[in-house]
Amino acid sequence: MLDANFTDIVIIAFGLLAAGALTGVLAGVFGVGGGAVIVPVLYELFGVLNVPDEVRMPLAVGTSLAVIIPTSIRSFNAHRKHGTVDLSIIRVWAIPVVLGVMGGSFIARYAPADLFKMVFILVAGVSAFRLLFGKDSWKISDTLPGKWVMRAYGALIGVLSSLMGIGGGQLSSLFMTFYGRPIHQAVSTSSGLGVLISIPGALGYIYAGWPRAADFPEVAVIQPPLALGFVSLIGVLLISPTSVLTAPLGVRLAHALPKRKLEIAFGCFLLFVSGRFLFDQISTYL
Known part of the structure; x- marks a missing residue:
């Protein structure tokens, strides 16, 4: 049924399980949903399944x-038990973030595949630079800005996160540390944005991709019941x-290991992924 042999399917299955385990750890350690890992892994695995480039990235x-x-959900609950989540920030961001996600999902229905890669390259690249070279002295202020600035940034987080397939933790943590919030509080609070x-992002991509399956009837992996729109079941x-099982482990690591070493490791990974997608983009136009 799938355009891949048995060996390919076994490799894909083990790859997805391993990606899930790593996703859970990263969700706990960095307050991210793990999309920075999942998206590039799925992109490569869907390539093995010969998913067309037009729908592979979305x-x-x-x-x-x-x-x-x-x-x-599990990462947020674990961080909340540690008492480091600032719910007042989540309340301010809640509506703008959801509206931004809805806007990003609408864009996803009509956007070319290259847009998703370019957003990933930009955001992951900036995040990698901040993780690798950032200093505690890099601050805009010691207090958060007014609610309208917060809401505008929340909407931007929603749009970019929905186009990247991430939980928004990288973007929100970056914002909060620039405004003087401790890294552990920034990570814990960011977990709530996921x-x-x-x-709403998953529901939006089901809507966005629903009519596209009919355009590729020969590709089983994007057809129901194997997929719903742009969501592979x-x-x-x-x-x-595996991601749910390992999320609490990531939370324990976040509160136990030197943060700098973890930042360097994750920054290098993001830099590698950005370079991979950038190379893919350049190759397309050569």
Whole structure:
């Protein structure tokens, strides 16, 4: 049924399970939904399944958003038990973030595949630079800006996160540390955004991709019941269990290990992924 042999399918299954385990750890450690890992992994695995380039990236993004729903919920609950979540920030961001996600999902229905890659390259590249070279002295202020600035940034987080397939933790943590919030509080609070982004984002990608399956009837992996719109049910079923199981481990690591070493490791990974997508873009135009 799938355009891949048995060996390919076994490799894909193990790859998805491993990606799920790593996703859960990253969700806990960095307050991210894990999309920065899931999207590039799914992009490569869908390539093995010969998913057309026109829908390969949005399928990876939509699947990532669906996968990080349970991971984000468990990560947020674990951080809240540590008492480091600032719920006042989440209340200010809640509506703008959801509206931004809805806008991003609408864009996803009509946007070319290259747009998703360019957003990923830009945001992941900036995040990598901040993680690798950033200093505690890099601050805009010691207090958060007014509510209208907060709301505008929340909407931007929603749009970019829905186009990248991430839980928004990278963007919100970056913002809060620039305004003097401790990194552990920034990470813990950011975990709450994953819930606000992933649920409407996944529903939006189901809507955005629903009519596209008819354009590629020969590709089984994007047809129901294997997929709903731009959400691969195979990816969700294989990644979600391991990511939920390992999320609490990530939270324990976040409160136990030197943050700098973890930042360097994650920054290098993001830099590698950005370079991979950039190379893919350049190769397309050569």
